[in-house]
Amino acid sequence: MRYLPKSPADREAMLKAIGLRSVDELFAPIPAEYRLKRDLNIPRQMAESEIVDFFRQRSRENGEGYTSFLGAGAYFHYRPVIIDSLISRGEFLTAYTPYQAEISQGTLQSIFEFQTMIGELTGMEVANASMYDGSTAAAEAVMMAVRLTGRRSVVVARSLHPEYREVLATYATHQGMPLSVADFTDDGRVNLEELEKSMTAETACVIVQSPNFFGTIEDVTAVAEIAHKHGAMLVVSIAEAVSLGIVEPPRQADIIAMEAQSFGVPLGFGGPYCGVIATREKYVRQMPGRLVGQTVDKQGRRGFVLTLATREQHIRRERATSNICTNQALIALMVNIFMNVYGKVGLKELARQNLAKAAYAAAQFGKHGKVLFGSAPRFNEFVVQTSEDPRAINERLLGHKMVGGLPLKRCFPELGNAALWCCTELTTRTAIDTAAGVVAESERSVRSSRAEDVAEVAQ
Amino acid sequence: MKPTIRKATTQVNQNEGLIFEKSSAGKAAWKLPPLDVPEVDAAKLLGEAERKDLGNMPEVSEIEIIRHFTRLSTWNYAIDLGMYPLGSCTMKYNPRVNEAVARVEGIANGHPYQPEKISQGALYIIKTLSEQLIEITGMDAITLQPAAGAHGEMTGLLMVRAYHQSKGNARKKILIPDSAHGTNPATAAMVNYAVENLKSDSRGMVDIAALASQMNEDVAALMLTNPNTLGVFEQDIHKIADILHAKGGLLYMDGANMNALVGKVRPGDFGVDVMHLNLHKTFSTPHGGGGPGSGPVAIKKGLEPFLPTPVLTTKSDGTLAFDYNRPQSVGRVRAFYGNFGMFVRALAYIQANGPNGLRQTTEDAVLNANYIRKGLIGSYDLPYATPSMHEVVFSDKLQLKKGVRTMDIAKRLIDYGFHPYTTAFPLIVPGALMIEPTESESKEEMDLFIDAMKSIAEEVEEDPQTVLTAPHSTRVSRLDETAAARKPVLRWKPTS
Numbered sequence: 001m002r003y004l005p006k007s008p009a010d011r012e013a014m015l016k017a018i019g020l021r022s023v024d025e026l027f028a029p030i031p032a033e034y035r036l037k038r039d040l041n042i043p044r045q046m047a048e049s050e051i052v053d054f055f056r057q058r059s060r061e062n063g064e065g066y067t068s069f070l071g072a073g074a075y076f077h078y079r080p081v082i083i084d085s086l087i088s089r090g091e092f093l094t095a096y097t098p099y100q101a102e103i104s105q106g107t108l109q110s111i112f113e114f115q116t117m118i119g120e121l122t123g124m125e126v127a128n129a130s131m132y133d134g135s136t137a138a139a140e141a142v143m144m145a146v147r148l149t150g151r152r153s154v155v156v157a158r159s160l161h162p163e164y165r166e167v168l169a170t171y172a173t174h175q176g177m178p179l180s181v182a183d184f185t186d187d188g189r190v191n192l193e194e195l196e197k198s199m200t201a202e203t204a205c206v207i208v209q210s211p212n213f214f215g216t217i218e219d220v221t222a223v224a225e226i227a228h229k230h231g232a233m234l235v236v237s238i239a240e241a242v243s244l245g246i247v248e249p250p251r252q253a254d255i256i257a258m259e260a261q262s263f264g265v266p267l268g269f270g271g272p273y274c275g276v277i278a279t280r281e282k283y284v285r286q287m288p289g290r291l292v293g294q295t296v297d298k299q300g301r302r303g304f305v306l307t308l309a310t311r312e313q314h315i316r317r318e319r320a321t322s323n324i325c326t327n328q329a330l331i332a333l334m335v336n337i338f339m340n341v342y343g344k345v346g347l348k349e350l351a352r353q354n355l356a357k358a359a360y361a362a363a364q365f366g367k368h369g370k371v372l373f374g375s376a377p378r379f380n381e382f383v384v385q386t387s388e389d390p391r392a393i394n395e396r397l398l399g400h401k402m403v404g405g406l407p408l409k410r411c412f413p414e415l416g417n418a419a420l421w422c423c424t425e426l427t428t429r430t431a432i433d434t435a436a437g438v439v440a441e442s443e444r445s446v447r448s449s450r451a452e453d454v455a456e457v458a459q
Numbered sequence: 460m461k462p463t464i465r466k467a468t469t470q471v472n473q474n475e476g477l478i479f480e481k482s483s484a485g486k487a488a489w490k491l492p493p494l495d496v497p498e499v500d501a502a503k504l505l506g507e508a509e510r511k512d513l514g515n516m517p518e519v520s521e522i523e524i525i526r527h528f529t530r531l532s533t534w535n536y537a538i539d540l541g542m543y544p545l546g547s548c549t550m551k552y553n554p555r556v557n558e559a560v561a562r563v564e565g566i567a568n569g570h571p572y573q574p575e576k577i578s579q580g581a582l583y584i585i586k587t588l589s590e591q592l593i594e595i596t597g598m599d600a601i602t603l604q605p606a607a608g609a610h611g612e613m614t615g616l617l618m619v620r621a622y623h624q625s626k627g628n629a630r631k632k633i634l635i636p637d638s639a640h641g642t643n644p645a646t647a648a649m650v651n652y653a654v655e656n657l658k659s660d661s662r663g664m665v666d667i668a669a670l671a672s673q674m675n676e677d678v679a680a681l682m683l684t685n686p687n688t689l690g691v692f693e694q695d696i697h698k699i700a701d702i703l704h705a706k707g708g709l710l711y712m713d714g715a716n717m718n719a720l721v722g723k724v725r726p727g728d729f730g731v732d733v734m735h736l737n738l739h740k741t742f743s744t745p746h747g748g749g750g751p752g753s754g755p756v757a758i759k760k761g762l763e764p765f766l767p768t769p770v771l772t773t774k775s776d777g778t779l780a781f782d783y784n785r786p787q788s789v790g791r792v793r794a795f796y797g798n799f800g801m802f803v804r805a806l807a808y809i810q811a812n813g814p815n816g817l818r819q820t821t822e823d824a825v826l827n828a829n830y831i832r833k834g835l836i837g838s839y840d841l842p843y844a845t846p847s848m849h850e851v852v853f854s855d856k857l858q859l860k861k862g863v864r865t866m867d868i869a870k871r872l873i874d875y876g877f878h879p880y881t882t883a884f885p886l887i888v889p890g891a892l893m894i895e896p897t898e899s900e901s902k903e904e905m906d907l908f909i910d911a912m913k914s915i916a917e918e919v920e921e922d923p924q925t926v927l928t929a930p931h932s933t934r935v936s937r938l939d940e941t942a943a944a945r946k947p948v949l950r951w952k953p954t955s
Contacts, residue, residue: 013902105534269569307943312641
């Protein structure tokens with residue numbers, strides 16, 4: 001086996017040194033009746049070239065070469081080449097969690113920089129080293145608010161990503177955390193009146209997403225006012241990190257739970273991604289996840305260590321703030337490099353291009369279908385209502401090697417034939433025009449068939 | 460005496476400040492193509508929501524970013540540099556073909572919501588890996604959704620709870636041996652179970668009598684690591700399973716130490732009902748400085764209705780699809796389908812091994828641990844003489860006489876060119892040195908390690924101060940962790 005660095009003679013010599021005659025003796029502690037006496041029923045050992053062929057084949061069966069208008073929590077942005085050059089360095093790729101600070105300063109300093117940049121972008125004072133993803137970060141942020149307020153119930157905006165809501169429900173079920181949902185209005189934002197009515201003296205927090213699932217920017221100031229008036233916290237989920245380049249961060253939030261996938265992380269069919277929690281300094285001791293802090297060594301030189309570990313499971317066990325151990329360090333490094341590449345000016349320009357593409361696309365689609373929630377500002381996603389089921393339109397788009405917007409019927413049946421479309425800096429005008437053309441064609445054919453029906457009835 | 464440091468030598472490495480200290484206005488590492496749609500007025504579109512300023516985000520050029528991270532990288536130890544014997548962490552070689560295939564276009568750029576029709580490649584990967592992990596564990600079904608081991612534990616216990624609930628009583632507590640990982644009790648708390656400690660016996664195994672007396676209808680499950688954190692296989696495993704099952708309890712196995720078992724014995728065959736795997740341990744996906752991981756949960760048939768949604772199915776026409784209609788499911792534990800990129804890598808690892816490679820891997824991992832055990836007996840105290848599987852736990856009892864503790868020895872090991880072993884865990888061994896070499900170490904590397912450890916043991920006798928003040932060869936000496944925690948500085952701030 002090519003990964004194993006031993007010759008048969010090495011193995012013999014080692015067994016001899018231990019004082020054993022055969023490898024079987026090493027496994028004597030396992031009761032004989034359970035020892036496997038056959039080969040595992042899996043395919044034979046493959047050559048590297050065969051493995052590469054296998055995955056190339058899978059790639060061809062997996063949407064290779066399609067242009068996509070999908071967003072909804074997973075965004076296709078350009079990934080600068082140097083991200084993979086740098087994260088492929090074995091010193092980053094094949095290191096463990098930096099518990100031994102003296103030989104982990106590279107990882108530790110980079111996390112410290114990551115925490116700083118997330119703080120700058122979110123307007124929060126502190127950020128952790130990462131969480132699994134945006135959905136679990138949101139659930140953990142809510143549990144953090146529950147600990148901080150000593151209250152248990154939670155008000156969830158329905159415009160929060162449906163899968164984030166599902167994850168939150170799973171986490172909340174056995175924590176005795178009742179969830180209530182506040183619906184959205186016809187501008188696509190959380191219904192403030194309904195929100196206000198849902199608030200009780202037991203409400204620990206309100207959670208909204210901004211830009212929300214429909215791409216609409218929530219009125220965070222108004223939501224924060226309501227939450228705070230009732231002594232509750234505001235948790236804001238951010239799923240599209242690029243929005244932070246041009247959309248004012250939710251500074252009124254108490255906790256921000258973010259998905260940073262947009263910052264240089266491949267779509268990868270849904271993971272691994274990079275969740276992050278950011279908050280105010282005074283709440284840090286209830287924060288889940290790893291944190292890196294600055295300190296000095298014996299000679300007074302600057303260095304970095306994992307800190308405030310008494311929050312964590314390996315010290316606090318059942319009283320820990322969370323059970324999280326392994327997080328998404330290497331993915332956070334991708335995010336970190338991406339933030340460095342674009343930086344203060346580039347992130348803004350990148351976000352501006354996203355804004356422009358989506359504005360153009362919404363205008364094109366709006367000529368034929370109906371763009372919903374137009375009265376509130378949006379970032380790079382928008383909802384289009386069509387006469388025809390969007391799945392049928394998408395089926396035709398596949399013929400153009402295009403993936404249309406996400407049909408919303410399953411999660412938002414009241415929106416009818418609606419789909420959530422996304423444009424990023426990588427979406428070309430040509431692609432937008434082609435897709436808009438397919439929607440236009442669909443509307444024309446529906447209208448002409450309706451006209452035929454009318455004519456038939458008239459006859 | 461003169462230490463014999465054969466593996467490492469000193470070398471110049473570069474100093475490097477924080478990236479913010481290099482930033483200055485007007486430098487850039489980005490270039491966007493010209494916009495092919497009309498420019499927009501952000502103030503008009505966004506109104507008050509428009510952001511004006513990005514604070515202290517850096518402005519640097521591409522070469523500076525390359526040098527910055529390359530310099531930082533040289534301050535890290537890594538498997539690629541040498542043995543990384545962290546017990547319980549399974550720091551094995553991370554094959555590079557795994558990285559290559561994870562970056563093939565359709566795999567790297569597949570959107571989780573793209574139509575199933577054009578996702579058959581990804582679904583086939585999920586199906587194939589699922590089937591192979593089921594065969595390896597001897598279980599009946601699996602979910603790949605959990606993002607890491609601890610997340611898998613939570614998912615597993617949610618299913619345990621749902622299972623008992625379906626029988627009319629969710630039960631109250633989880634039994635956890637005193638040798639367990641900290642994630643076990645933390646997870647039980649997240650799922651709202653009380654934790655009851657279970658003592659180990661003089662062999663370092665579950666005390667069967669204690670288990671029998673503590674087991675009752677309030678116990679939902681026992682969370683057992685097998686081999687346990689002493690590297691010891693629970694020889695009474697069938698009795699343990701019987702005691703639990705007789706009172707309707709379930710046996711949960713923490714699969715952190717599965718590297719000792721693959722191809723040799725299957726948990727499903729010895730009575731395990733629920734278990735998680737760590738793809739980043741046993742199945743070679745990179746640790747990456749602390750993640751990403753992936754924590755699939757394998758289960759027996761009776762727990763299948765409770766799997767997280769969605770579940771992969773094969774349709775009547777032979778195509779693969781997700782089934783969202785799972786009324787008894789515990790729900791979703793993560794958005795989308797899990798850390799798919801890690802599935803790709805784990806599958807590539809299994810393919811590269813095949814049945815004979817996986818078996819040889821396990822044999823080598825156990826052989827290596829026993830070779831180290833043999834090499835260090837006498838120099839270090841071995842608190843449990845029970846046979847070791849893939850890792851061995853010593854204690855600092857002999858060195859403590861000179862005031863030297865496990866952490867000191869670990870720090871001195873750094874000077875010898877090795878990453879330390881796991882210190883002070885498991886908690887049942889005071890001053891533990893927990894050593895897991897994995898199969899990836901050659902005899903030569905282990906001989907160097909044994910020599911280094913013996914040399915340090917001699918230093919402790921002759922010159923303990925050298926050990927107590929180690930490391931001596933690193934960029935920074937021991938860091939003030941107390942100060943870091945007392946007055947946390949968690950981000951950079953401009954000085955002016």
